Amino acid sequence: MFSTFLSLLSPDSLSLSHTTTSHFSPTMNGVIARKLYVNVSRLKVRHKPFCTDAATRVSGSNCGQPSPEHKETHDLSNNIQHYDIAIVGGGMVGMALACSLASMPLTKHLNVAIIDSNPALGSRPYFNKEDPPDPRVSTVTPATISFFKDVGAWQYVEQHRHAYFDKMQVWDYTGLGYTRYNAQDINKEVLGCVVENKVLHGSLLSCIENTDFQKTIYPSKLSSMTLPPSPSSLGMDSTSSRPPLSSQRHLAKLELSDGNSLYTKLVVGADGGKSCVRELAGFKTTGWNYSQNAIICTVEHTVENGCAWQRFLPAGPIALLPMGDNFSNIVWTMNPKESTNRKLMNEDEFVKDVNNALDYGYGPHPTSSLFGSGEMFSWPRAGVTLSANDCFEVPPKVVKLASERMVFPLSLRHASDYVSKHVVLIGDAAHTVHPLAGQGVNMGFGDAFALSRVIAEGIAVGSDIGEVTVLKKYEAERKPANIMMMGILDGFQKAYSVDFGPLNILRAAALHGAHFISPLKRSIISYASGEQKLPLFT
Amino acid sequence: MASKLVRHSHLRALSSSISINNHIHSPHFSNPNRAPLSFSYRLFSNASSSSSSTGGFQRSSSLKDLELAKFASIAETWWDSEGPFKPLHVMNPTRLAFIRSTLCRHFRKDPNSARPFEGLKIVDVGCGGGILSEPLARMGATVTGVDAVEKNIKIARIHADLDPVASTIEYCCTTAEKLVEEDRKFDAVIALELPKGTHEWSSFLTPEELVLILQRANITVREMAGFVYNPLTGRWSLSDDISVNFIAFGTKNCQ
Numbered sequence: 037m038f039s040t041f042l043s044l045l046s047p048d049s050l051s052l053s054h055t056t057t058s059h060f061s062p063t064m065n066g067v068i069a070r071k072l073y074v075n076v077s078r079l080k081v082r083h084k085p086f087c088t089d090a091a092t093r094v095s096g097s098n099c100g101q102p103s104p105e106h107k108e109t110h111d112l113s114n115n116i117q118h119y120d121i122a123i124v125g126g127g128m129v130g131m132a133l134a135c136s137l138a139s140m141p142l143t144k145h146l147n148v149a150i151i152d153s154n155p156a157l158g159s160r161p162y163f164n165k166e167d168p169p170d171p172r173v174s175t176v177t178p179a180t181i182s183f184f185k186d187v188g189a190w191q192y193v194e195q196h197r198h199a200y201f202d203k204m205q206v207w208d209y210t211g212l213g214y215t216r217y218n219a220q221d222i223n224k225e226v227l228g229c230v231v232e233n234k235v236l237h238g239s240l241l242s243c244i245e246n247t248d249f250q251k252t253i254y255p256s257k258l259s260s261m262t263l264p265p266s267p268s269s270l271g272m273d274s275t276s277s278r279p280p281l282s283s284q285r286h287l288a289k290l291e292l293s294d295g296n297s298l299y300t301k302l303v304v305g306a307d308g309g310k311s312c313v314r315e316l317a318g319f320k321t322t323g324w325n326y327s328q329n330a331i332i333c334t335v336e337h338t339v340e341n342g343c344a345w346q347r348f349l350p351a352g353p354i355a356l357l358p359m360g361d362n363f364s365n366i367v368w369t370m371n372p373k374e375s376t377n378r379k380l381m382n383e384d385e386f387v388k389d390v391n392n393a394l395d396y397g398y399g400p401h402p403t404s405s406l407f408g409s410g411e412m413f414s415w416p417r418a419g420v421t422l423s424a425n426d427c428f429e430v431p432p433k434v435v436k437l438a439s440e441r442m443v444f445p446l447s448l449r450h451a452s453d454y455v456s457k458h459v460v461l462i463g464d465a466a467h468t469v470h471p472l473a474g475q476g477v478n479m480g481f482g483d484a485f486a487l488s489r490v491i492a493e494g495i496a497v498g499s500d501i502g503e504v505t506v507l508k509k510y511e512a513e514r515k516p517a518n519i520m521m522m523g524i525l526d527g528f529q530k531a532y533s534v535d536f537g538p539l540n541i542l543r544a545a546a547l548h549g550a551h552f553i554s555p556l557k558r559s560i561i562s563y564a565s566g567e568q569k570l571p572l573f574t
Numbered sequence: 575m576a577s578k579l580v581r582h583s584h585l586r587a588l589s590s591s592i593s594i595n596n597h598i599h600s601p602h603f604s605n606p607n608r609a610p611l612s613f614s615y616r617l618f619s620n621a622s623s624s625s626s627s628t629g630g631f632q633r634s635s636s637l638k639d640l641e642l643a644k645f646a647s648i649a650e651t652w653w654d655s656e657g658p659f660k661p662l663h664v665m666n667p668t669r670l671a672f673i674r675s676t677l678c679r680h681f682r683k684d685p686n687s688a689r690p691f692e693g694l695k696i697v698d699v700g701c702g703g704g705i706l707s708e709p710l711a712r713m714g715a716t717v718t719g720v721d722a723v724e725k726n727i728k729i730a731r732i733h734a735d736l737d738p739v740a741s742t743i744e745y746c747c748t749t750a751e752k753l754v755e756e757d758r759k760f761d762a763v764i765a766l767e768l769p770k771g772t773h774e775w776s777s778f779l780t781p782e783e784l785v786l787i788l789q790r791a792n793i794t795v796r797e798m799a800g801f802v803y804n805p806l807t808g809r810w811s812l813s814d815d816i817s818v819n820f821i822a823f824g825t826k827n828c829q
Contacts, residue, residue, distance in 0.1 A: 141686035286736040495688050497670035498709025500737060505655045505663060 117252070119149040120501065121491075122290055122300035124258050125307030126152030128174075128233060129463030129480035131240035132183070133304060136488035138249035139187040142495045143488060149298055151254045151290070156234075157241065158253060165196060169334045171439045172233045173365045175344070175357060175474035180481045181229060184239070188246075192239035193231055199360035200226040201344050205429060208348035209399035216426040227344070228474070230357045230365060236477075256292040261303065261316040263288050263458055286502070288458045301502040303459045304487070311465035314451055319461065323449030323468070328352050329375035330446055330471055331368045334359065334439035335390065337432040345431040347394060354393045356431050363438060366390060367471055375443050383437045394431045402428055446470055448526055454515060455507035462487055467518050469525050479518050486513050642732075649729040652703040662705060665801065668810040669766060669821060670709050672799050676823040677762060680796075689714030697758070699750050699765040704730035706764060708740045718744045718760070720753060766821065781816050793824040 121137070123130045134150060137143040150157070176184075184190040204227055207214035219227045244251065264286055287299040305313030314321070328351070341358040352369030359365050368390070370378070378386060392398075449468045454461045463480030487510045494506035655663040674690065677683070683690040692714035698707045701719030703726060711717045711734075721727055727747040734740040750765070779787075785795045799812040801819035 142688050145688055495712075497667045497674065498712035499667070500708075500712070503655070 116289075117149070117298045118147075118287070119252075119298055119300040120146040121302045121304060122149040122151060122288075122298060123304045123306055124151045124290075124313045125305065125311075125463075125465070126150045126154060126157050126253065127306065127308065127463075128237050128240065128477060129484050130304070130306030131237060131244065132187075132189075132481050132484040133306060133462060133488055134249070134251060135187045135189055135240050135244050136183075136485050137491065138244050138247040138251075140488065140492050142492040144247070144249060146250070148249070148251045149254060149300065150251055151256060151258055151292060153255050153257050155255065156237070158255060168438060169197060169359050169361075169363045169365070170232045170234055171332045171334045171365060171442055173230055173332075173357065173359065174233055174236060174477045175228050175230050176236070176481075177228050177474075177478045178224065178226060180478050181226075183481055183485045186485075187243060189239045189243035192242045193229075193235055196232075196235045196239075197360045198229055198231045198235065199358040200229045201342060201358050202226050203343040204346075205343060205431075206346045206348075207402050207428065209350060209397075211400035211402045214402040214428050216428075218426070230344075230359050232359075233477075254292055254294075254296060254298070256294040256296060258290055258307075258312045258316070259293045260291045261288060261313070262291075263317070286500070288502070301458065301500065302491075302507075305459065305461040305465040306463050306484070307465055309447075309449065309464045309468045311461065313459065314461055314465050317456055317459045319454075319456070320452045321449050322452065323447060325445065325447040326470060327371060328369050328446045328470075329372050330444050331366070331370070331375050331378055331441050332444070333366050333437060333441045335364050335366055335387070335434040336436040336438045337362050337364060338435055339432055341432050343429075343431075345394065349393060349398050354390070356394060356434075364432075364434070366434075368393070369446065369471070372445070379441045379443050386441070387434050387437055390434050394434075401430070448522065450519065450522060454511040455504060457504050458502040460487060460507050460510065466514075467522060469522050475521055475525065479521060482517070483510075483514050486510055645725075645728045646732050648725070649703065649732045652729050653705075653733050659703075662702075664808065665810045666705055666709070668801060668812060669706070672812055672821050672823070673706075673710075673764065674713065676797050680823075680825065681761070687714075691715035694761045695759070696762045696764060697753065697760045699763060701730060701745070702726050704734055704740070704743065704745070706766065707743050707745075708734060708737070710764075711740050711743050716742070718746065718758075720746045720748050720750070722747070722749050781820055781822070784822055788822075788824050792827045794827055795822050795824040797823045 123133055126134075130150065130152070134148060137146055137148065181190060184193065202219035202225060204217040205214060206217075217227065219225055287301060288303050289297060289299050290303065291297050303313060303317075305311050305317070307313055335356075340360075340362050341356070341364045344358065345356040346353050347355075349370075351371050351374060354366065354368040357365045357367070368378075378389065381389070389397075395401075447468060448470065451461055451466045454466050462483035464476070466483065467479060469476050469479070490506060490510040490513070491501055493509070494501055494503070499506045651657050652659055654660075675685070677694070678685045678690050681694065690713055691710060694715045696710055696715045696717050698704075698710065698717060698719045701707050701721050704719055707717045707719040707730065719727075719730055721730070724747045727745045730743075730745050734743050734745070781798060788795055798816055799821055800814060800816040801810055801821065802813040802815055803810050803819075
């Protein structure tokens with residue numbers, strides 16, 4: 037029953053956000069960071085044996101390479117910077133956390149380090165208005181828009197290309213049914229807004245620049261993380277002449293690939309689907325790869341597109357999202373072989389393929405009268421939604437390809453825990469989902485804003501922010517909602533990957549029902565727009 | 575768990591001469607009640623004089639190392655939020671929320687500040703392992719934690735040393751009465767000791783009894799809140815229902 041709402045809207049190039057940070061050479065240093073601290077302890081000091089099993093010193097395999105001398109160094113803590121929070125990953129979700137902390141009185145005095153080798157973090161201006169539309173976009177829900185407004189970042193988004201939309205149409209290739217959603221169905225003005233990722237990211241950066249939030253950007257990658265030993269290991273080593281310095285015993289130590297080290301009370305893993313923090317902290321994940329890739333690109337029309345379209349084809353959905361100025365974003369999910377072909381074919385062929393997929397290809401247009409002009413569902417006549425009377429429309433024709441075509445593999449992954457002492461995961465590091473409902477980055481933003489609130493509440497009662505009891509409140513809030521969303525998205529993905537007669541009819545009927553049964557539809561829209569945490573009918 | 579949160583014998587001893595500041599805290603620190611304190615913990619005979627509450631340990635004998643290790647492991651158990659003292663840890667943030675709210679209001683402190691108790695001297699009577707003292711120190715207060723049980727003070731010191739902010743807490747193994755004898759002055763007294771494992775219903779106070787006792791000691795109860803436990807969420811919250819567990823805030827009357 038919830039599967040139908042999934043026909044809501046797609047693309048969010050969630051798995052794309054991590055690409056901006058993973059491929060930069062670790063040799064960038066000097067110009068970008070505000071303060072660069074060279075690790076003075078290159079001297080070979082005897083490593084404290086009490087660290088053996090109590091303190092886990094882990095080097096990651098897919099993380100930056102540590103230089104050999106760092107494996108032996110012991111901290112002469114005086115020269116290593118201390119932070120309250122270290123955010124590993126300065127992408128959209130990591131910066132959303134930073135902005136949120138900067139905007140609240142209880143947290144704005146925290147001293148924060150941001151570790152990300154993306155040079156964009158240090159350079160101004162953050163993005164150029166004349167740039168053609170980037171194919172990496174996200175569809176932000178009204179809930180996300182309201183978070184952005186709360187922290188003061190939305191004003192920057194509105195100064196650049198963005199596209200609100202208030203209509204959505206979902207249908208499939210069988211021609212058996214379709215659904216149209218309208219924001220007015222839930223008495224709202226918009227269903228969401230499509231924004232390029234670099235605009236979202238740049239807006240968060242601009243927002244934080246306008247505060248006096250103490251942040252230090254480390255343009256590097258995390259290479260190892262040492263979590264504090266348990267107190268019972270104190271004093272065990274009677275052969276040492278130097279007592280362990282007490283102030284570091286409750287802190288996590290991060291070592292970066294450029295040689296810098298830092299101490300922090302809390303490590304936030306906002307470093308994407310291939311999270312280094314998640315791996316170093318030993319969080320287990322479950323998940324699977326979908327045997328699907330997504331092609332994304334920007335296309336152009338002769339008219340402005342004001343609606344979000346999604347059509348389910350045999351191999352996966354194609355979505356067309358308005359971006360503003362006659363441009364739309366395409367997210368087309370298909371099997372890997374087709375995705376390779378489509379990426380390589382010439383532009384004109386590709387445009388023809390796209391129009392085919394959105395129009396008459398694969399099957400007929402649905403008519404509104406599957407079961408006799410909705411008579412089967414005509415009993416709840418009173419209070420029927422506005423869009424129930426809308427007829428099926430064909431999406432605007434694509435005339436030109438306006439960007440390169442990018443291909444990404446799709447997968448589902450979920451960390452079994454989001455928190456452990458001194459470590460917390462947010463965004464794609466905690467969960468990656470199929471883009472078919474445009475929820476991925478919105479879940480990440482939800483995580484960031486929930487975590488900052490939990491930190492503020494902890495500070496209000498004098499807690500140590502690295503304490504698990506504080507962090508677990510964040511997990512208790514976000515995990516159920518995220519898992520529920522993931523389950524639904526996954527179930528939907530599976531439901532739509534089967535091309536089988538009776539199932540097709542069932543699906544179409546469900547779509548059709550969603551179109552006409554108002555309370556169901558309202559609830560669906562409300563949930564997908566982020567208003568409700570869980571898809572319960574209240 | 576029908577334990578009351580205040581031990582009335584402590585309170586009587588304290589209230590007779592430790593002043594609870596009931597006029598507006600002046601930012602200029604010109605408050606005559608808070609004369610500079612010439613204390614040092616050598617005055618308290620029970621306190622172990624060999625260890626300091628800040629800095630590293632300078633131990634040379636392995637015997638002391640073993641003792642330290644033993645207490646460190648006890649401290650870890652005491653402080654384990656999922657361990658045997660879990661109920662205490664679960665209840666703690668709720669108590670702190672009440673304390674923060676009442677003290678901010680009383681001393682006219684900014685409730686949105688991360689360190690609203692900056693400049694306030696607070697004594698935590700019956701501090702145990704420091705579960706209240708440490709958050710109070712993080713909120714900016716100058717904290718003195720006292721407990722009659724030496725083991726608790728040892729645990730408290732070991733744990734506090736892990737955090738530079740908490741390591742400023744002065745822990746003393748002593749009693750409230752001794753503090754009174756020393757004529758120590760504080761802006762606020764926190765006495766939230768739980769009776770240890772006893773189920774002697776007769777010794778539990780009702781809110782009415784507490785109000786009377788405090789009145790006799792020249793303290794007016796200003797606010798009271800109930801503690802309610804929700805077994806479904808596993809969380810404590812403040813409420814109007816003071817029938818089972820409660821916490822009270824009072825101020826000393828002007829003479």
